[in-house]
Amino acid sequence: MSADVPGMPTVKERSLRRNVGFAVSGRAVFALTQFGIIAVLTRLGTPEDVGALALASALVTPLFFLTSMGMREVHTVDDLDRFTRADYVALRMLAGLLAVLMTLAILATFYTHAGWLVHGSAIAFAMVKYFGAQMSLNHGIFQRAERMDYVALSNLGRGGLGLGVFAAAFWLTENLPVALAFESLAWLSTYLFLDRPLLRRLGAAQPFSELRNVHLSTILALAWWILPLGMALFMLRAAMSVPPILLERYVDFATVGIFGAIAYLHSALSMISNTLGSVTAPRLRRYWRKADRRAFVRLSLGMTLFAAGLGVVAVGIAVFAGEQVLRVLYGPGYDRADIFSIVMLASGISILGSPLVASVNAGQAFRRRLLTNVLAFVVVCALSLLLIPRIGALGAAWAMVGLTVTQTGLNALLYLSVLRSFPTTPQAETS
Structure with a gap:
């Protein structure tokens, strides 16, 4: 049973193996639905439509990474001895509104020359991300209770409904901003009619009326505590942009x-x-509180080896069947196997280091993550400015490799630093 969530005696935890299965399958299905949106655009739209969506994502996504401040990950490993779930929900809603306003400010300041395709797409995409951010915190609550089957259901709902609505709207209107606006409504519907009933099953649904009792000073204290992680995530996503x-x-x-x-x-x-x-984060935090260093290391390195295997498979597919894969996925004009192989090399390196990040979060080393991502951002900026004007998209792909090499290497060093600060005596349990 989970001791962290009120009402949990009626809902059993899943085993770690089953949680990993639910987490990976649910996230894979969601990733496929998001790929489906790209495929719809490549088949029914123009490269300019795809470019508008890529640019909207590059502009908007880092802002939501900044304002989310890693709340999903932090809530999963927070002992909830200083802040309540209501504090997290209130901060998440206000921070999301701030990201939308920042999107409008960037468009009005730096993209006044861009037309409706860019402006409309960015605004509508910001609304998709806003509702997605609220759902992400819900996933953190499910994750804390080690109910990754609930996360999988939520991802299936928002991904499947969002793709269906987007595809229908784009097919009927041939208008990307309109299609994205309908997708945002689909995500809102999933939040209201799927996520919240699942939260009620856990006894973790937060009545909106109770948010009025949250103190602004408490919200600001929570934001200040997790801001370094938000900055770290912003730098990471900005580097990808x-x-x-x-x-x-x-x-x-x-x-x-x-x-x-x-x-x-x-x-x-x-x-x-x-x-x-993410699926291992609650258990890693439990090992941390119990001062069980051996179990902590065994779990984190085991997941790293598993991730490394996935990375090798991804690179192998790109090298030996890249052109065929791209032709099937996107059609003529997108079969750039040279770019694909380099991008998958970057992915393989990134996948290798991703489980170590969860270990760092379990140790709550949020401020140290900021430094590693700042350095990675500097590297990708330098490589992009050097290579893109000379070799275009190939330069962009190699810049991604430089980013992931830097990030993975620094995360490995950060993991070792966390191990050095591992507690030697168990810490008191909190509810």
């Missing part, structure tokens, strides 16, 4: 679309590999 933004500046919009479609496969694999780490 640098190549497409510079491609739009130095090459053209259609190239952004081609690169964005191929690079999405990296994002899909990252979703799955990050899930491998």
Whole structure:
């Protein structure tokens, strides 16, 4: 049973193996639905449509990473002795609104020359991310209770409904902003009619009326505590946004679309590999509190070896069947196997280090993660400015490799640092 969630005596925990299975399968299905949106655009739209979506993602996603401040991961490993779940929910809603406002400010300041396709797509995509951010915190609650089957259900619901609504809207209107707006409504519906009933089953549904009792000072204290992780995640996602933004500046919009479609496969694999780490985070935190260093190391390194196997498979597919895979997925014009092989190399390296990040979070080393991601951001900016003006999309792909090599190496060092600070005596349990 879970001792962390009120009402949990009626809901049993799943074993770690079953949780990993639910987490990976649910995230894989969600990644496939997001790939489906790209496939719809490549088949029914133009490279400019794909480029607009890639640029909207590059602009908007880092803002939500910043304002989310890793709340899902933090809530999973927080002992809840200083802050309540209501504090997290209130901060998540307010921070999401801030990200939407920041999106509008960036469009009004730096993209006044862009037309409706870019402006409308970015605003509608921001609303998709807003509702997704609220669901992400729900997933953190499910994750804390070690009910990854609930996370899988939520991902299946929002991914499947979102893809179906997006595809129908784009087929009928041939308008990307309109299709994204309908997708955001689909995600809102999933939040209200699937996530919240699951939360009630856990006894963890937060009545909106109770949010009025949350104190602003408490919310600000929570934000200050987890802000370093938010900055770290922002730097990481901003680093991924640098190549497409510079491609739009130095090459053209259609190239952004081609690169964005191929690079999405990296994002899909990252979703799955990050899930491998997230599903183990509650148990890793439990080992930390119990001062069980041996179990902590065994679990984190075991997941790293499993992730490494996934990375080898991804690289192998790209090297030996890259052109055929791209032709099947996206159709003519997107079969750039040279770019695909380099992007998958970056993915393989990134997958290798992703479980170590969960171990770092379990040790609550949030501030140290900020430094590693700042250094990785500097590396990708330097490589992008050096390579993209010379070799275009290939330069963007190699910049991704430089990013993942830097990040994985630094995360390994950070993991060793966390092990050195491992507690030697068990800590008191909290509810």
